[in-house]
Structure formats: C-alpha cells, structure tokens
Amino acid sequence: MTGSTTTATVCVAGCGPAGAVLGLLLARAGVEVVVLEKHADFLRDFRGDTVHPSTLDVLDELGLIDRFLALPHHKVSTVGFVRDGRRLDVADFSMLGLRYPYIAFVPQWDLLHLLTSEAARYPHFRLLLQAEAHDVVRQEGRVAGVRFRDPGGEHEVRAHLTVAADGRHSAVRRASGLRPREFGAPMDVLQFRISRRDTDPDEGYHLRMAAGKSVAVINRGAYWNIAYMIRKGGHDDLRRAGIQTLRDDVASLVGFLADRVGEVTGFDDTRFLEVRLDRLRRWHAPGLLLIGDAAHAMSPIAGVGINLAVQDAVAAANLLTGHLRRAQAKGRPVPGRVAAAVQRRRWAPTVATQALQRGAQRFGIDRALRGQAEPPDFSAIARLPFVRALMSRLLGVGVRPEHVRVPPMPPRGQSVEGQGR
Ligand SMILES: Cc1cc2nc3c(=O)[nH]c(=O)nc-3n(C[C@H](O)[C@H](O)[C@H](O)COP(=O)(O)OP(=O)(O)OC[C@H]3O[C@@H](n4cnc5c(N)ncnc54)[C@H](O)[C@@H]3O)c2cc1C
Structure with missing residues (x-):
C-alpha cells in the first residue's frame, strides 16, 4: 500500500x-x-x-x-604488490604530471x-x-x-x-x-582492524601475496584496515580451521603486525564482504x-x-x-x-x-589463493618505464576521465530530510 x-x-x-x-x-x-x-x-x-x-x-x-583535503586523510602515490616479501610498484602517479598525483585515503x-x-x-x-x-x-x-x-x-x-x-x-x-x-571472482574478503603504531612502516597501496594467501592493508590512522582474501566458497573451511590460521597468514604476510594479530580475537571481529565482477x-x-x-x-x-x-x-x-x-x-x-x-x-x-x-584476479589472486603455482613474475615487464606510465594512467586517471561540464545555479537554501551523520 x-x-x-x-x-x-x-x-x-x-x-x-x-x-x-x-x-x-x-x-x-x-x-x-x-x-x-x-x-x-x-x-x-x-x-x-x-x-x-x-x-x-x-x-x-x-x-x-x-x-x-581538510578531512583526515593520507596520500599514497604508488600501487602494486608485495610477493614473497619483494615489493613491486606497478603504478606511480608521481610520474604523470597530474594536479593531484596520489590516491587520497579517506x-x-x-x-x-x-x-x-x-x-x-x-x-x-x-x-x-x-x-x-x-x-x-x-x-x-x-x-x-x-x-x-x-x-x-x-x-x-x-x-x-x-x-x-x-x-x-x-x-x-x-x-x-x-x-x-x-565474470566471477576467485575470492571474497574478510575485513577487520588491527591497531597501528607511529613506528609502523608507511605502506603504499599494495596487495601482499604468497602461496595460499593474500592480504591488503590500508592505513586508517589509528588502525590498519585489513582485507584478507579468502577463496570463493572457502569461508566455512577457514572458520573450521580456526582464527589462528588467519592470524598466522597475516603475520607471515605483514611482518610488522605479527605482534598484534592477537587483537583479532575471533571471527566475530571480522566482516565478510562478497566480491563480484x-x-x-x-x-x-x-x-x-x-x-x-x-x-x-x-x-x-x-x-x-x-x-x-x-x-x-x-x-x-x-x-x-x-x-x-x-x-x-x-x-x-x-x-x-x-x-x-x-x-x-x-x-x-x-x-x-x-x-x-579480471587479469589480476586470474593470474595473481586465483593462483596465490590456490597455492598451486607461483604467480607469474611480471616484474621485468612492470619495471619498463612506458608500461609503468601506462598502468599509472590506467589506474589513477582511467581510460576516459570525465570533467564537470554543467555550470551551477546559485545555491539558495537547504532541503534535506532526516540527514544525519
Ligand atoms: C570487499 C570490497 C572492497 C572494495 N574496496 C574498494 C576500494 O578500496 N576502493 C574502490 O574504489 N573500490 C572498492 N571496491 C569497489 C567499490 O566498493 C564499488 O565499485 C563502488 O562502491 C561503487 O559505487 P556505487 O556508488 O556504484 O555503489 P555503492 O558504493 O555500493 O553504493 C550503493 C549505495 O546504495 C545504497 N543502497 C543499496 N541498495 C539500496 C536500495 N534498495 N535502496 C536505497 N539505497 C540502496 C547502499 O547503502 C549504498 O549507499 C570494493 C569492493 C569490494 C567488494
């Protein structure tokens, strides 16, 4: 009705x-x-x-x-992955001559x-x-x-x-x-927090991978926001294996968090996020x-x-x-x-x-999570300057960046119902 x-x-x-x-x-x-x-x-x-x-x-x-920019934020100018402890930047926005050559995390x-x-x-x-x-x-x-x-x-x-x-x-x-x-995705994500210390290294935006596991850590100021990848359909298996498996994976992939992974006391501290493409x-x-x-x-x-x-x-x-x-x-x-x-x-x-x-899922995450094969090593190609410039543009600016073309009318008043924060 x-x-x-x-x-x-x-x-x-x-x-x-x-x-x-x-x-x-x-x-x-x-x-x-x-x-x-x-x-x-x-x-x-x-x-x-x-x-x-x-x-x-x-x-x-x-x-x-x-x-x-007055909001609490931090800036990251590189995107890439860390594989078995070795870091590879696939994009570096500082090389593009942009007005804002970084990702702002807000x-x-x-x-x-x-x-x-x-x-x-x-x-x-x-x-x-x-x-x-x-x-x-x-x-x-x-x-x-x-x-x-x-x-x-x-x-x-x-x-x-x-x-x-x-x-x-x-x-x-x-x-x-x-x-x-x-198109399918080989993974879902468990998200949780671990506290951050001022002495922690400054991360770019990097996906960390090793055979059987993958994690991304995002600096949220007082804490790290952790995106822990699990195989699609593997959530119940992980829960059966126990929270220590997750802690061990994070500790091995992000060494500087090893002394704090116990902050994740159980799966109730995690949130399941479905990935779709x-x-x-x-x-x-x-x-x-x-x-x-x-x-x-x-x-x-x-x-x-x-x-x-x-x-x-x-x-x-x-x-x-x-x-x-x-x-x-x-x-x-x-x-x-x-x-x-x-x-x-x-x-x-x-x-x-x-x-x-889809390429990154197939050749990177899927292989890493299956733990069957080493992800292919693209580092030599990714280091080529023109490849890096291309990836930086694709990831930072996109294929067809849009600009605001419609002129504004003067604001006259307010009309918001029930808006709160
Ligand atoms: C685990 C995970 C992590 C991700 N991390 C990132 C990241 O770090 N950076 C990034 O760029 N992208 C990330 N993405 C992708 C990103 O979340 C989406 O591409 C992006 O949010 C799309 O924006 P949107 O406005 O189209 O939809 P959404 O952000 O999904 O917004 C939809 C809005 O509609 C509301 N809504 C839903 N249903 C209804 C309804 N029936 N009626 C009224 N309101 C409704 C929702 O509450 C929400 O506010 C991630 C995706 C996943 C799955």
Whole structure:
C-alpha cells in the first residue's frame, strides 16, 4: 500500500559515490532530484576509501577540494604488490604530471557526507535516508519512478528519469528485469582492524601475496584496515580451521603486525564482504538508467570502483542535464537515446578496467589463493618505464576521465530530510 507519493524530475536510488555525485551535480544545475538511501547514515565500516587523481580533479572542479583535503586523510602515490616479501610498484602517479598525483585515503562516510552536505545547499536536492527502493513504478511501458519503504511504511517517488545507483545487489536492476553478465571472482574478503603504531612502516597501496594467501592493508590512522582474501566458497573451511590460521597468514604476510594479530580475537571481529565482477549488456530501459556498480560491479582490485562510479555520474550529468531541464520545464519524458549515450560513453572505460581486474584476479589472486603455482613474475615487464606510465594512467586517471561540464545555479537554501551523520 502506498503511503505518500513524491514527485521529482529525477529519482536516484542509492547514495554511494555514484548516487551522491549525480545528486549533487543535478541539484547544482537546477534539476529536481530525490536521492534514496536505505541506511540511516553513511557510517558503514568498510565501503572502500580510495579517492583517485581523476576523482580529485572532479572535486576540484566542484570547488570542494579544499574541504576534502581538510578531512583526515593520507596520500599514497604508488600501487602494486608485495610477493614473497619483494615489493613491486606497478603504478606511480608521481610520474604523470597530474594536479593531484596520489590516491587520497579517506573514510568513505566523510566523502559522502561532504558531497551530500554540499548538495543540500541547493533547493532542488532531497536526500531521504532509511528509504529502501524495492520496486519500480511502471507507466505506459516506461519506468516512472521507484517504490520504497521507510520506517513510516510504503511510498513512491514518481520521476521523469530513475537512476539506479544502488550498488552491486541493485534492487532497482532486479525489479526492472535486467540481468548482468557474471565474470566471477576467485575470492571474497574478510575485513577487520588491527591497531597501528607511529613506528609502523608507511605502506603504499599494495596487495601482499604468497602461496595460499593474500592480504591488503590500508592505513586508517589509528588502525590498519585489513582485507584478507579468502577463496570463493572457502569461508566455512577457514572458520573450521580456526582464527589462528588467519592470524598466522597475516603475520607471515605483514611482518610488522605479527605482534598484534592477537587483537583479532575471533571471527566475530571480522566482516565478510562478497566480491563480484559483472556487467550489464544494456544499462538503460525506457525511463531508467543504471550507473556505478548497479551497471557493472567492480572487484576491489586496485581500488578503482569508486572512481569509475564517480566518472559514470559525471558523464551522466554532462549528457543528461539539458534534457532533464527541458523535461522539468515541459513535463516531457527524457528520450531513451540520452540514457543510451551515457552507456556508450562509459562502456570502453568500464570494459578496459574490468579486463585489468579480471587479469589480476586470474593470474595473481586465483593462483596465490590456490597455492598451486607461483604467480607469474611480471616484474621485468612492470619495471619498463612506458608500461609503468601506462598502468599509472590506467589506474589513477582511467581510460576516459570525465570533467564537470554543467555550470551551477546559485545555491539558495537547504532541503534535506532526516540527514544525519
Ligand atoms: C570487499 C570490497 C572492497 C572494495 N574496496 C574498494 C576500494 O578500496 N576502493 C574502490 O574504489 N573500490 C572498492 N571496491 C569497489 C567499490 O566498493 C564499488 O565499485 C563502488 O562502491 C561503487 O559505487 P556505487 O556508488 O556504484 O555503489 P555503492 O558504493 O555500493 O553504493 C550503493 C549505495 O546504495 C545504497 N543502497 C543499496 N541498495 C539500496 C536500495 N534498495 N535502496 C536505497 N539505497 C540502496 C547502499 O547503502 C549504498 O549507499 C570494493 C569492493 C569490494 C567488494
């Protein structure tokens, strides 16, 4: 049963990086947008912390870079892996002559809070928290909005365009009948914390591997955020083997944590995160566009999923805003070809980035986790200057970096419901 019906020009389901950036860009351009977020806040512990050089450019173009860099963060300019104790940087952003030649590690809740509080300065922006989209509204063969639940009951948002930015388990995608093509991932992730000391070495962004195990450690200031890879389907085996197995693996891969692995007292201190790698063949249907992980779920490899989601949002705003303004003024639907243009623009960057992740999964992580074969040694190739420059550009900037093209309307007031942090 429907409690209330809200109308907007655009309804965005999901306020992760893709939804937050799109909501901000549209509201800033004078397009009425309602963003639905199923959680009450952004404070989930691990959602990925990486903000890449091309996303930093976007923040700069939005006038947010100073506020962003004032957030607690640390900068990393190299990405690579450590295999059997030997470190290999496959990307070094300092060689590219970029304005921001580093990945900034910032807890994602801080980034999302910054984006949504900026969006809240524009009267056309509304963020509804604890609002879980579960179905689409259909009218005359088009998607005409979203049905959602909140603590008050069932509601609808009716919109000229619905954008699914609700992540890799997208409910809007499921409701619209679109099915992604699965590429598979050899691993899932157990995430947990171990305390950090000022005397600990400064890590870049490196995946540590040895036969049978792999781990990534991320500096969160007071603690290390550990992403411990487990074979797909191997979670129960690990639990049966016991927590000491996990501690021993971490101690052997990250020597400076050996004296602290006991801080992980049991599996209750860990969080299971499913890894998926998939892609829709078609990212749109009449009245609907899908972006970010809802269109193409990214693996954690190289931490590029957030960047891709942000770039999708910028491309969508650049291509859609004029049509959306006309739809808003004249009450006309947004032509389907416009959503198709967003997919066309973002297809090559997505395919190229996913191909890189699939290669790293297949030749690196899969082999390491199976412990059957030594991962192939790419170090000689990776050290070649042009290969390094190429990898640095691919990982830091992406295949087709997007820039904010839509000019802002002056902010006039605030309109945020239930937003908290
Ligand atoms: C274990 C793991 C680690 C990763 N680490 C990194 C990393 O370090 N760096 C990196 O760049 N990428 C990382 N990724 C990939 C990255 O998380 C995604 O590519 C990126 O978050 C996609 O952004 P998005 O906005 O499309 O979706 P999401 O970030 O998934 O955001 C979707 C949002 O929609 C909300 N939502 C979901 N369903 C609904 C609903 N029905 N109604 C309303 N709201 C809904 C969610 O609460 C969320 O806020 C990792 C992935 C995994 C699996």
